[in-house]
Amino acid sequence: MAASGQVNGNVSPQYLGVTQPISTAGPTEADHARTLKLEKFLVSAGLYESQDEAVLREEVLGRLDQTIKLWVKQISQNKGFSDQLIQEANAKIFTFGSYRLGVHGPSTDIDTLCVGPRHASREEDFFAELYTMLADMEEVTELHPVTDVHVPVMKFKFNGISIDLLYARLSLWVIPEDLDISQESILRNIDEQSVHSLSGCRVTDQILRLVPNIQHFHTTLRCLKFWAKRRGVYSSVMGFLGGVSCALLVARICQLYPNAIPSMLVSCFFLVYTQWRWPNPVMLCAIDEGTLGLPVWDPRKNPCDRLHHMPIITPAYPCMNSSYSVSLSTLRVMMEEFRRANEICENLEMNKADWNALFEPYPFFEAYKNYLQVEITALDDDDFRQWKGWVESRLRHLTLKIEKHTSGLLQCHPYPCEVVDSSRKGGHCAFFMGLRRSQGVPQREGQQFDIRATVDEFRHSVNMYMLWKPGMEVYVSHVRHKQLPAYVFPGGLRPVRAPRPSTVVSKSASRPAFGNSVSQLPKSDSGTTDEDVDDISGEGGERLKRKFQPAEEVGLTKWQSSSERGLEGYSAEEELEAVDDIQTSRLLSFCSPSWNSQVVYVEGNQGWLLENPDHAAFQM
Numbered sequence: 001m002a003a004s005g006q007v008n009g010n011v012s013p014q015y016l017g018v019t020q021p022i023s024t025a026g027p028t029e030a031d032h033a034r035t036l037k038l039e040k041f042l043v044s045a046g047l048y049e050s051q052d053e054a055v056l057r058e059e060v061l062g063r064l065d066q067t068i069k070l071w072v073k074q075i076s077q078n079k080g081f082s083d084q085l086i087q088e089a090n091a092k093i094f095t096f097g098s099y100r101l102g103v104h105g106p107s108t109d110i111d112t113l114c115v116g117p118r119h120a121s122r123e124e125d126f127f128a129e130l131y132t133m134l135a136d137m138e139e140v141t142e143l144h145p146v147t148d149v150h151v152p153v154m155k156f157k158f159n160g161i162s163i164d165l166l167y168a169r170l171s172l173w174v175i176p177e178d179l180d181i182s183q184e185s186i187l188r189n190i191d192e193q194s195v196h197s198l199s200g201c202r203v204t205d206q207i208l209r210l211v212p213n214i215q216h217f218h219t220t221l222r223c224l225k226f227w228a229k230r231r232g233v234y235s236s237v238m239g240f241l242g243g244v245s246c247a248l249l250v251a252r253i254c255q256l257y258p259n260a261i262p263s264m265l266v267s268c269f270f271l272v273y274t275q276w277r278w279p280n281p282v283m284l285c286a287i288d289e290g291t292l293g294l295p296v297w298d299p300r301k302n303p304c305d306r307l308h309h310m311p312i313i314t315p316a317y318p319c320m321n322s323s324y325s326v327s328l329s330t331l332r333v334m335m336e337e338f339r340r341a342n343e344i345c346e347n348l349e350m351n352k353a354d355w356n357a358l359f360e361p362y363p364f365f366e367a368y369k370n371y372l373q374v375e376i377t378a379l380d381d382d383d384f385r386q387w388k389g390w391v392e393s394r395l396r397h398l399t400l401k402i403e404k405h406t407s408g409l410l411q412c413h414p415y416p417c418e419v420v421d422s423s424r425k426g427g428h429c430a431f432f433m434g435l436r437r438s439q440g441v442p443q444r445e446g447q448q449f450d451i452r453a454t455v456d457e458f459r460h461s462v463n464m465y466m467l468w469k470p471g472m473e474v475y476v477s478h479v480r481h482k483q484l485p486a487y488v489f490p491g492g493l494r495p496v497r498a499p500r501p502s503t504v505v506s507k508s509a510s511r512p513a514f515g516n517s518v519s520q521l522p523k524s525d526s527g528t529t530d531e532d533v534d535d536i537s538g539e540g541g542e543r544l545k546r547k548f549q550p551a552e553e554v555g556l557t558k559w560q561s562s563s564e565r566g567l568e569g570y571s572a573e574e575e576l577e578a579v580d581d582i583q584t585s586r587l588l589s590f591c592s593p594s595w596n597s598q599v600v601y602v603e604g605n606q607g608w609l610l611e612n613p614d615h616a617a618f619q620m
Contacts, residue, residue, distance in 0.1 A: 016210050017255035018283050022272075026259045034263035034348065038223060041355045047105045047222055057099070057110065060161045063139070065093040068114050071130045072175075075120055078129075090175045091116045096200040098243055101207070102214075103222045109162035113201050115179065118171050122152065122193065126167045130154075144385050148466065149393060151196045155385075168194040182206070184317055187292055195294065195318070202316035203244060210284045210315060211251050212258040219262040221250045224269060231337050232362040235416030236323070239330035239396050244322045245312045249273065252282050266358075267349065270342035278331065281311035287319045294318040310334075325396050328403055329411045332439075337362075364415045365488050366495070368434035371479050372412070372455075374398075375430045379471030384427020387472040388418075390465050395431060398458045402435075405454045411438045421487040426471070432488070435478075451478075 015021055027035070042048070049057075068091045076089040097111030098104040120126065127145050134140045134156060143156040154165040171189040180186075182205055187195055211217040228234035228241050236242025241249070253269045254260075260268060276282075287296055296319045299305040310326040313319050326334075347353035376391050378384035395414060402412045413434035420429045435449075455476045462474050486492045 015255070015258065016212055016284075017252065018286055019256075021258050022256045022268075024259050025257075027261045027264060030349075031261055031264050035219075035261045038263050038266070038355055039219060041359075042219070042222060042226065045226065045359075047226060049104065049106045049108075053106060056159065057161055060158045060163070061093060061095070061110070061112070064112065064158060064163065064165075067133065067137070068093060068116075068130065071125075071133055072116055072120055074133075075125045075129055079119060081119075085173070088174045089117065090177065091120070092175055092177065092179055094181065094201045096204040098225075100201070100204045101221065101247060102218050103225065103247075105222075107162070109164055111164050111166075111200060113166045113168060113197055115168050115170060115175055115181065115198075117173055117175055118169060119173070120169060122167050122169060122191075123147075127152070127154070142381075142385065144382070144389075146386075146389055148390075152193060166197040166200070168197040170194070182316075184290060184292065187294065187317075199314065199316065199318075199320070200244075203314045203322075204247075206315040207247055207251050207284065211254045213254065216260070216262055216265060217251060217254050220254070220265040220269070221247055223262065223266055224250055227341065227359055230359045230361050231341075232364055232416055233330075233334050233337050235414075236325055237392055237396060238414040238416040239325045239327045239399055240334060240416060242322065242325075244314065248284060248312045248314070248322060249282060251284055255284065263348075267342075267345040270338050270345055274335070274338045274342045278310050279308060281313050281321075283313045284315040287313065288317040290317040297321045327396070327400050327412075328408060329399060329413060329438075332411065333413050364413075364432070364434065365481075365484055368413070368436055369481050370435040371481070371484065372398075372433040372435060372451075373430055373475075373477050373479050374432070375473075375475040375477075376428070377424075377471070377473045377475075378427040378469075381427055383469055383472060386467060387465070388427070388429060391462055391474050392418075392431070394458070394462055397461065398454070399433065401454045401457060402451055405451065406449050409438055409441050410449045410451070411436050419488045421485065423487075430485075430488075432484075 072089045072091040073086055076086045081089070092115045094113040094115065095110060096113060098108055099110045104110070114126070114130075116126070127147055131143065131145055131154065134154075135143055139159045141157045143154070146153050146155060151166060154163075154167075156163055156165070169190060170186065181198055181201055187198065208214060225234065225243070225246055228246060233240040234242075234246070236245065250265070250269065253265055253272060256272065257265060257268050281297075287298070289296060294317070295302070296317070297305055297311065297313055299308075299311075305311075305321065308321050308324055308326070309328055309331045310323045311321045312323040314322050341358060344353050344358050347357070348355070374391070374395065376384075376388050378387045399412045399414050402410060413436075415432045415434070418429040418431055459474065459476065465472070484494075486494055489495060
């Protein structure tokens, strides 16, 4: 954990981490001022719970602990154990995650672990007997067991506080009240699911031991989690940063800058990780091989570990990669966000920006031309919670398969926040993924991406749900930006895009003049642009677009006046660019001898050739 070295025969001060600090410099007055502003910003953002809620959480944990102690005595009695063993029977509640780290906020759930004796099984006792006890309690609502996952969990609300309850079955007949789960021996002779369940608590406690200043770590982590949520890069399920990964990244920065205060640590966070050479791992301490033979992260021995793109290694045995779900696409998105934040922090230090700029929400529904929409529905709330959890856990695989099946040419950016159409009855939500050609990939004319087989494969995996009920449905569709449902925008109102500077046509060139004399132009040989993705349903997936030849072949001339107001002159190249970028244009006017027309009117995604005996229209 702590390391020291010798310089000229003298022992250097100890430090935390696998390397020496980058800097041991302390804060300046300006750093203190920026930290004070940051702390005020976090308070104003509502990231801290009230005293009343803190007391309620303590009461809920105490009540839950009493419940599981009663549960273990009851199952001991049901199994016919002696009175002495029934009396000694015990189970214990531990916390981990954001609550244990001290960075939880209002309405945040509490990650909890129930540690039980060897005779209390997971299937029959925890997910059956304890489930029944909780279901009979008035304080417990929205009880939902999730058993078909890597780490089984019981989800519920206790007096309005959300609880995620895991279970670890130890090899002990009696669980002592002063049990220390940080000892390696606690993992001896237990099943794999119990090992994974215990890891949350063991990792959390180890992180707190490995940071030089816990208070500075708290503030910095709270800040960085808020930033990640606002910028859409906080969700391990979707392939971004989860709570553990975020804590480990922040803890490493605290080690590298042990005397820095929060404002400095935030700036250093983005400075370091903007330059980090992934897949070099981030580690708080050397990997512990252990003595129990449990598998640990080691790309030298494990081929699967070599495929990880952003390894962030947990510090407790067995050491694992907490960010194994990160894909090439999500890593690319996070690196872009790191670079953006680093620039803002540089401006902050020069007093050219404030903290609001760092936390500006990411405009996901304005960032892409193509999206993949995954709608999840069920008939009632209970079915919906189960069904949504199942589908959501598999969305990451859809991202990975899109990358794989398009050979990395198509970037898939999953949006980690669900959106809900409140006007629909029953359970409903939708997840979206932005689609675009990966940056740096050369454009090939007419290239399209057909992901229908990939989506069918995803549907097949989702439909393997063993607890499926009528009404549980998932709909996957490809939508363009203009087709996004209104409910994805704040207030259900689609923002109005500011039109580009454009010319004004004469009154005679108004839309009603088209009448029924408008006919479609034939589809060009080039098909669609590089941003196009085939419609996954196989219906109407191609966009018809006029194929423009070089300017000298088409014969475009300068913009000429065809209205009461004069039009400025543009070059043929500018005309081509303006006409080609037709989705964002609103009104264009030019003279094209090859079409014998004087005006092209463009509105939305439709264009008309006007004042031409053979009127024509093309749909984009």
